[in-house]
Amino acid sequence: MGRRAKNKQAAPEPFEVVPASYSRKNGKRKADEREHEIARPSKKVKDDKKVTKGKPKSILKGASATAPKRVAPKKKAAGSEDEASDGWEDVEDEDVETHKKSLFNDSDDDGGWAGLAGDLGDLDDDDDMLGDGPVEELDLGSDDDEPPTTLKIKGSKSKQSSRPAKIIPDALESSDSDSSSEDEEERITIANMEARSRALDAQATADAEIDAEEMQRAEQEGGSDDFDEMDEEMDEGPDGEAFHLPTAEERAEEKQAGGPDVNSVQRRMRECVRVLGNFKKRAEAGRSRSEYIEQLTSDIASYYGYNDFLTEKLFHLFPVAEAIEFFEANEVPRPVTIRTNTLRTRRRDLAQALVNRGVNLEPIGKWTNVGLQVFESSVPIGATPEYLAGHYMLQAASSFLPVIALAPQPNERVLDMASAPGGKTTHIAALLQNTGIVFANDANKARTKSLTANVHRLGCKNVVVCSYDGREFPKVMGGFDRVLLDAPCSGTGVISKDSSVKVNKSNRDFTLLAHLQKQLILCAIDSVSPESKTGGYLVYSTCSVTVDENESVVDYALRKRSNVKLVDTGLEFGKEGFTQYRGKNFHPSVKLTRRFYPHVHNMDGFYVAKFKVERRMKSTPASNDVAADDEKTTTVASGGTTGAHSEDAGFNSDEDRPYLEENKRRWMKSKGLRPPPRKAHKPIET
Numbered sequence: 001m002g003r004r005a006k007n008k009q010a011a012p013e014p015f016e017v018v019p020a021s022y023s024r025k026n027g028k029r030k031a032d033e034r035e036h037e038i039a040r041p042s043k044k045v046k047d048d049k050k051v052t053k054g055k056p057k058s059i060l061k062g063a064s065a066t067a068p069k070r071v072a073p074k075k076k077a078a079g080s081e082d083e084a085s086d087g088w089e090d091v092e093d094e095d096v097e098t099h100k101k102s103l104f105n106d107s108d109d110d111g112g113w114a115g116l117a118g119d120l121g122d123l124d125d126d127d128d129m130l131g132d133g134p135v136e137e138l139d140l141g142s143d144d145d146e147p148p149t150t151l152k153i154k155g156s157k158s159k160q161s162s163r164p165a166k167i168i169p170d171a172l173e174s175s176d177s178d179s180s181s182e183d184e185e186e187r188i189t190i191a192n193m194e195a196r197s198r199a200l201d202a203q204a205t206a207d208a209e210i211d212a213e214e215m216q217r218a219e220q221e222g223g224s225d226d227f228d229e230m231d232e233e234m235d236e237g238p239d240g241e242a243f244h245l246p247t248a249e250e251r252a253e254e255k256q257a258g259g260p261d262v263n264s265v266q267r268r269m270r271e272c273v274r275v276l277g278n279f280k281k282r283a284e285a286g287r288s289r290s291e292y293i294e295q296l297t298s299d300i301a302s303y304y305g306y307n308d309f310l311t312e313k314l315f316h317l318f319p320v321a322e323a324i325e326f327f328e329a330n331e332v333p334r335p336v337t338i339r340t341n342t343l344r345t346r347r348r349d350l351a352q353a354l355v356n357r358g359v360n361l362e363p364i365g366k367w368t369n370v371g372l373q374v375f376e377s378s379v380p381i382g383a384t385p386e387y388l389a390g391h392y393m394l395q396a397a398s399s400f401l402p403v404i405a406l407a408p409q410p411n412e413r414v415l416d417m418a419s420a421p422g423g424k425t426t427h428i429a430a431l432l433q434n435t436g437i438v439f440a441n442d443a444n445k446a447r448t449k450s451l452t453a454n455v456h457r458l459g460c461k462n463v464v465v466c467s468y469d470g471r472e473f474p475k476v477m478g479g480f481d482r483v484l485l486d487a488p489c490s491g492t493g494v495i496s497k498d499s500s501v502k503v504n505k506s507n508r509d510f511t512l513l514a515h516l517q518k519q520l521i522l523c524a525i526d527s528v529s530p531e532s533k534t535g536g537y538l539v540y541s542t543c544s545v546t547v548d549e550n551e552s553v554v555d556y557a558l559r560k561r562s563n564v565k566l567v568d569t570g571l572e573f574g575k576e577g578f579t580q581y582r583g584k585n586f587h588p589s590v591k592l593t594r595r596f597y598p599h600v601h602n603m604d605g606f607y608v609a610k611f612k613v614e615r616r617m618k619s620t621p622a623s624n625d626v627a628a629d630d631e632k633t634t635t636v637a638s639g640g641t642t643g644a645h646s647e648d649a650g651f652n653s654d655e656d657r658p659y660l661e662e663n664k665r666r667w668m669k670s671k672g673l674r675p676p677p678r679k680a681h682k683p684i685e686t
C-alpha cells in the first residue's frame, strides 16, 4: 500500500466545525478554488502536540519513542478554548505515518490496514452503484446515531474530560460490587469447606490452563521479539533500578497513598507487557504470570478509566501488547464517514457538491463504492443542503459491513429486526433500488421516529416501519428472503464514541444481553424463508467485541437450529471469529464470522456473521424447548408465513438459567432483598 493510502487511514482527530472565516491560513483551500474539480485533499492530521502537550511518553515505545503519542490520562476538557480553536494542519507524510503507527510497532507493515484506503480516483468507478449506508447505533436504546445539524464526533470530548485525574479513581475502587456480595454470600463453615476447597482447586486448574493457553498464544504470535532489543535498556529504569512488580502489600500501600503518578503507571504497564511477552526470560523470580496480568489490568483500568470487570473482559481478547493497542485506539475518534444515498445521487456527484462547499473528503476504501471519509469541513456536515435532501447518511464505516454481507437483491422481502434509527435499513432500501420491501422493526417505539424521518429524508419508498419486540417474529410476520439482526449490544466496539461504556457495564449486563441476543437470533432464523429463491440468509451483527455477544450467540444458534450453517460474509477484510476462547470451543465454522477492531481496521469494533437457512429435513411438533418459566420467552413455533420450522422452534433458556438466577440473586441482595434458595440445575446441554 502506498504512503498516501496509509495516511488516509490515519484516524482523524475530533472533527470541529470550522468557522466561516476559515481560510488558507490553516492550510486549507477555499471552496471557490475548487469549483471545477474534485480536489485531492491535503493530508491532514490534527496537531499531535496539542494532544500530547505536557504528557508522558507512549506506554510501549518507552525511551525510544520519538513521535508524539497520545497516551496521557489527563485531557482537555470538552470545548476548551484550545481544542475548539485547534484546526487541522498540513503535515508531512512521515508525520502522518508516525501518527498512525502502533505504539508497539515501528515497522512499515501495513497490517490490517491494507486495502482499506481509497482514493479520489475511485470515484470514477461508482456510477452504477446504488445506495448504501446507515449510522452506527449503540445498544439498548442509548444510541442516537445521526448527528442532526452539526458534525461532531461524540465521545472524544467527554472521554477526554473524563480521563482520571487520579491514577486510581475512587469510583473504580468499589466498582465490583458483584464480587463483594458474592464473598459475603457464602461464609466458610465446616459443612461447606470441602466443597469450597474443591471449587477453588478447580478454579486454580482452570486459571492455569488459561494462563498456559495465553502464554502459548503470545509465543505463537511472536509478540515478544519486539522487546528483545529493548531488553537491556528496559531491564533498568531511568533511575538505574530494575523493574520490580509490586507485591500485594506494596499495592495496598500505594493505593492508600493515593495511587502512583502517571509516569510510574505508564512505565509499569510497559514493563508488564514486556515481561509477559517473554515470561520465562523476563519475569522476576517467584512471581507468576497471573500477578503480572493482575497488575497490568489494574493499571489499564485506572489509566484508561474502565471498571475492572470490563478491563479484564476486553484485555483477554488480545495478546497482551495488542490489548494495549486496543485500549489506546478507544481513546481516538474514528474517521468521520458518510454513505452516499444512491437513491438520490451518485457518489461522484455528492463528492463534487460537498467539495464545492469546502468539505475535504476522499473515498473510504476500495471495499465500498458509496462511502466517503470526511477530513474537514467549513460547513456542518450534518446540515448541508445535500444532507437535508437525503443525498447521504452520516454513518460509521463499520455500519456498512452487515448490509454488504446481507447483500439484498432487488425485489426481495427483507426484515431489519432491530433497525432504529435506520442507517442500515436505508442502506438496504437503496441496495434494493426501492424495489421489494423492507420491514424496519424496532422494539423501542420512540426510536422509530428517527427511523421514519430517515426513511423519508432518504427517499426510501419500499420501507414499512413497525414496532414489535423482535422475539415476536415470526409470529407476526415471517417468510423473509433476508433478515438483518443488528442486535442490541453492550457497545464495547464504540467506546471511542461513548466512553460511558467503560464504567457502566457489569457482568449482569452481559449476561442479560447475551440472553436477549440468543432469543432474538433464533427468532431471526425462524423468520427467514428457507424456500427463498434468491436468498434465505440471516446476518447477525453487533457493535461489540465481546465473545459472549458474538461467537457464543452464533454458536448457540448453530446448536439450536440444525437447519442453519454459517457462510462466508463476503467481506474482504476483518479478523476471523474465535473458534476457541478461554476454555470454550465453538463450531469450527465460526471462523467464517468476522471481527473488526479500531486498532486494526480504524473503524468501530464490530462483528458480522452470515447464516444460510435451509429447509428442515423433517417436521415434528414444536414442544421441547419452550421454557415456560422463562418470562421473556416467546413461543415461535412454525409461525408466520414460513410454515417450515417446528422442530426446536422457540428459545431454550436452560443454558442461561443458572446465570440469570445467580444474577437475580445478586441484584436482590444489592437491593436489600432476600434471594430465594438456589435451585439444583440439570447439567447444561451442549
Ligand SMILES: C[S@@+](CC[C@H](N)C(=O)[O-])C[C@H]1O[C@@H](n2cnc3c(N)ncnc32)[C@H](O)[C@@H]1O
Residues within 6 Å of the ligand: 134, 135, 136, 137, 138, 139, 140, 141, 143, 145, 399, 417, 418, 419, 420, 421, 422, 423, 424, 425, 441, 442, 443, 444, 447, 468, 469, 470, 471, 486, 487, 488, 489
Ligand atoms: C444496534 S441498535 C440498531 C441500529 C440500527 N440497525 C441502525 O443501523 O441504525 C439496536 C436496536 O435494537 C433495539 N432493540 C432492543 N431490544 C429489542 C428487541 N427485543 N426487539 C427489537 N429491537 C430491539 C433498540 O431499540 C435499538 O434501536
